Amino acid sequence: MQWLGRFSNKYAGNYDNQNDGKVYNSGFKEYAGSLFLGVNRNWGHSHFHFSTYNTILNLVEGERDVQGNFVFTSFDGSEQVATGEDLRGYKTGFPHQEVSHLRFSLNNYFILNRGAIHADFAFQNNRRREFADVTRPQDIALFFDLNTFNYNLRYNLIEDNGWETSFGFVGMQKSNFNRGLEFLIPEYHLFDAGIFGFTQKSIKETLIFSGGIRFDSRSMNSKELILDTLGMPVNVAHAGTELKFGPFKNNYFGLSGSLGLSYQIDKESTLKFNLSRGFRAPTTAELASNGQHEGTFRYEIGSPDLKSEVNHQIDIGYFLDAEHVTLELTPFANFISNYIYTEKLKDAFGNDVIPDPDDPSPAFQFTQGDARLLGGEFYLDVHPHPFDWLHIANSFSFVQASQNNQSDSTKYLPFIPAPKYSAELKAEFKKVGKIMTNAYVKFGLDYFFHQRRIFRAYDTETETPAYSLLSAGVGANIRAFDKNDFISIYVSVENLADVAYQSHLSRLKYAPVNLASGRTGVYNMGRNVSMKLIMNF
Numbered sequence: 001m002q003w004l005g006r007f008s009n010k011y012a013g014n015y016d017n018q019n020d021g022k023v024y025n026s027g028f029k030e031y032a033g034s035l036f037l038g039v040n041r042n043w044g045h046s047h048f049h050f051s052t053y054n055t056i057l058n059l060v061e062g063e064r065d066v067q068g069n070f071v072f073t074s075f076d077g078s079e080q081v082a083t084g085e086d087l088r089g090y091k092t093g094f095p096h097q098e099v100s101h102l103r104f105s106l107n108n109y110f111i112l113n114r115g116a117i118h119a120d121f122a123f124q125n126n127r128r129r130e131f132a133d134v135t136r137p138q139d140i141a142l143f144f145d146l147n148t149f150n151y152n153l154r155y156n157l158i159e160d161n162g163w164e165t166s167f168g169f170v171g172m173q174k175s176n177f178n179r180g181l182e183f184l185i186p187e188y189h190l191f192d193a194g195i196f197g198f199t200q201k202s203i204k205e206t207l208i209f210s211g212g213i214r215f216d217s218r219s220m221n222s223k224e225l226i227l228d229t230l231g232m233p234v235n236v237a238h239a240g241t242e243l244k245f246g247p248f249k250n251n252y253f254g255l256s257g258s259l260g261l262s263y264q265i266d267k268e269s270t271l272k273f274n275l276s277r278g279f280r281a282p283t284t285a286e287l288a289s290n291g292q293h294e295g296t297f298r299y300e301i302g303s304p305d306l307k308s309e310v311n312h313q314i315d316i317g318y319f320l321d322a323e324h325v326t327l328e329l330t331p332f333a334n335f336i337s338n339y340i341y342t343e344k345l346k347d348a349f350g351n352d353v354i355p356d357p358d359d360p361s362p363a364f365q366f367t368q369g370d371a372r373l374l375g376g377e378f379y380l381d382v383h384p385h386p387f388d389w390l391h392i393a394n395s396f397s398f399v400q401a402s403q404n405n406q407s408d409s410t411k412y413l414p415f416i417p418a419p420k421y422s423a424e425l426k427a428e429f430k431k432v433g434k435i436m437t438n439a440y441v442k443f444g445l446d447y448f449f450h451q452r453r454i455f456r457a458y459d460t461e462t463e464t465p466a467y468s469l470l471s472a473g474v475g476a477n478i479r480a481f482d483k484n485d486f487i488s489i490y491v492s493v494e495n496l497a498d499v500a501y502q503s504h505l506s507r508l509k510y511a512p513v514n515l516a517s518g519r520t521g522v523y524n525m526g527r528n529v530s531m532k533l534i535m536n537f
Helices: 284-288
Strands: 002-012 028-041 044-058 071-073 079-081 096-112 115-131 142-157 163-178 188-204 207-222 225-227 242-245 248-264 269-280 290-293 298-301 309-321 325-344 363-382 390-403 420-432 436-448 467-480 483-494 528-535
Touching: 188 284, 207 284, 248 284, 284 363, 298 325, 436 483
Parallel strands: 298 363
Antiparallel strands: 002 028, 028 044, 044 096, 071 079, 096 115, 115 142, 142 163, 163 188, 188 207, 207 248, 225 242, 248 269, 269 309, 290 298, 309 325, 325 363, 363 390, 390 420, 420 436, 436 467, 467 483, 483 528
16 A cells, blocks of 8 residues: 655746836735555555645736836725735735646556556546626626546556557546626537557667557537626527627547657667648637637637637657767658637728727637647757766757748748757765765756747737846755655746846736836736745655
8 A cells, every 4th residue: 555645835026127027016925735545466556536625816907107116906906006015924915816627637557468467547627717896896797617537447457579568448528607797709519539559669779669540539519608797697599688609519639649759879879750630620729719718818709600620740859878978869841731829800901809898908809720830949968977976958949830831921820939949067975074964055047049930910029138147056965864865955046137127928928018017017027036835844
């Protein structure tokens, strides 16, 4: 019998940076726990997992006065300037979300005469509640109550003449219920079912062939929602009512597969090649959203006629694992039909479409097109002799995502991460003194390149300048009570130079303009120091 229990708790106040100072309503609270129970026998094993995750996440709105001070709505409905007291501590502000997530899973492995069976089952309940009106703090604006059941049955045949083969079934059932006062997506039921097979053959000691195929089906059933003049659901449409969500029943079918070769050039290096085809059905949000998405500064509108994404990808990989050098080079080319993304809507005069004048956020609608993604990753880790304790790691990642047969303003897909270079210098020591083991000290650099390849049409997104982030960290195990790792301690510093920057994918980049400085949006976190302490009893 095995068991393991864990609990964690986090509190974060408002973060700060050089351009914004302390950012109002940017903190969070979080606690999580898990329990594992397992039985291992000669017939196999059975493992039960339970986990719970709970968080209160404040949502930054970025409103400021002409002096650049953050402002907020108080409990009496008046606008207030955030004082030093308002910006300190671990307060829960408005708007904020409360998320509670429960997960139960059972993982089974049964050994048979001619193979083995994996049988995995999981149930999850996710409750996401949004509180947006400070004058009515108990009112739940959005409340998504999502239940999910997953299953995975796989049979692995015993190896026969170099062949390793498995096949099985996989599926998922989802049910989402709206229990709040506002509605962003409709209530829906979703059922997925898939069947798959995979095989691998060692042709020679240095050459391995692999291939797999999978067929999936998805059935989606969305409920109609009609609202009266007060925004309350009604069963029948009449004069003055609004059709918030129309009903739909959609079915999607997809075929996925892959063919791969792995060739071991010598004892230290391997070359891999892979061809694959993938499938993704549109989500309920992409099909039927109709509402203000708090914290993203936009009103999202779904498109019920979206088709499934289908992609074809080519991967090449070269891997070198020598005594003093580790090298990985993995370029890829991905061609996606019906790629789903969002674009900002404009009216006939070129102005932003504002569906809700009471909460004036621009409208974004889901659409799709044919895309081409080219990119790859490069990784090099050098630990030169005789300084085997020293690691000099470098990596570079890049992706260029464009649409076929488009004008300059719509050529590139929106919200694609900028190219990134990372470097790390790390010294590792197996033993320091009599009580310290596995110690290390490291320094890092992350350089994000200027992202110029953006979806410019309709002011959907903006360019992001380049920036560099420095980091540092130390860590070690402390010996006590006859345990080499009785205490493990880690200290790290992110954004060591306290650089003011905006990530290209940050939603806060599109927050309101700071009238005092003329800068658009809220900047990301400045210098951040963290310490982690683990005690092993």
